[in-house]
Amino acid sequence: MSTARVEAISSSSNPTLKALRVLAQDNAAYRTQGRVWLEGDHLMRAALQRGQDLELAVITEAAMHDRPAWRDLVLHAPRVLMVSQKAFEQLSGLSSAAQVAAVIRLPVAPVLDPTAPSLVLDRLQDAGNVGAILRSASAFGVRQVLAMKGTAALWSPKVLRAGMGAHFALGLHEGLSVDEVLALRVPLVATSSHATVDLPQADLPRPCAWVMGHEGQGVNAALMAACALKVRIPQPGGEESLNVAAAAAVCLYEAARRAA
Known part of the structure; x- marks a missing residue:
């Protein structure tokens, strides 16, 4: 009762x-x-x-x-x-x-695991993008998300609505610096339209940390330089780039598909 x-x-x-x-x-x-x-x-x-x-x-x-x-x-x-x-x-x-x-x-962030499969959000500004990416992370088995300083507030009402409950399945870390992200002991992987390796043919490390960059500026130069792998998402339709939330969903799905 x-x-x-x-x-x-x-x-x-x-x-x-x-x-x-x-x-x-x-x-x-x-x-x-x-x-x-x-x-x-x-x-x-x-x-x-x-x-x-x-x-x-x-x-x-x-x-x-x-x-x-x-x-x-x-x-x-x-x-x-x-x-x-x-x-x-x-x-x-x-x-x-x-x-x-x-x-x-406010849920307490768990201890950050430097060896866990991870997702890094580098100064993403749009709350809808951030929430959608968290939803994809939860759906495709990523359990640790590192949001760098300048990223939309993860527990804000707008991000929560876009995440549709994904927050409660994830270990969320906010306000991190470049150095804190570089302390991860898993390889960093980023997407780039200038990469020469297409995602379907890439030798994806497991585990890894996918890095998703600012909607306009892309990934921080220091993080990009530290990436062990840069991949290109083929776009036969001819678009220059994908929305960052769409790109994250594609990459996380491909990684999950291979791990299945």
């Missing part, structure tokens, strides 16, 4: 709602609050399935009464805030608010 405490809150000036509004709308707020905003039932279920505890849940009055599955979901949290549709829309960072959300403690 649930022991959740359900509180009906009508005032938008409620201090808890104010703090949640910042968490939901400020991409870096999770770092100062030590908490993560999960909007929508999919992210909430993904967190629970991976053993995360909900610290607090928020649900609209209408959803509490009309959506029994969502009501059961929020009751996993010890504290549930029931708010009006308008109050939830003021909280949400979405143009179409989800009507249900939760807060978890």
Whole structure:
């Protein structure tokens, strides 16, 4: 039987709602609050399935009464805030608010394993790209992601939405320097349109660390110089380059296919 405490809150000036509004709308707020905003039932279920505890849940009055599955979901949290549709829309960072959300403690990054198959994100700016890459990493068996300084905040609401729950299957490390990435003891592999080796014919090292670079500037010069292998993704359609999230999916799939 649930022991959740359900509180009906009508005032938008409620201090808890104010703090949640910042968490939901400020991409870096999770770092100062030590908490993560999960909007929508999919992210909430993904967190629970991976053993995360909900610290607090928020649900609209209408959803509490009309959506029994969502009501059961929020009751996993010890504290549930029931708010009006308008109050939830003021909280949400979405143009179409989800009507249900939760807060978890910011997961502690595991100890970085220098010998593990890894994915390096080098100053990727677009939150959608970052989230999509995390989703591919989880799908294709990479369990360790190293995000360098300048990369979009991994636990921001936008990256979380694009990741669709992949965060909870990954060991995520943020704010790393070039030197910290170079301390990896697995070979670095990058894609480059100037490479002479095509991905399908490349002798891919296993394990390795795939390096995905900035959308406009590409991979940091020092990292590129340290790569044991540079590969080109064949594009018979004639495009100059792929979106970085698409490139990551292609590379990670090829590596997983060979390892199967």
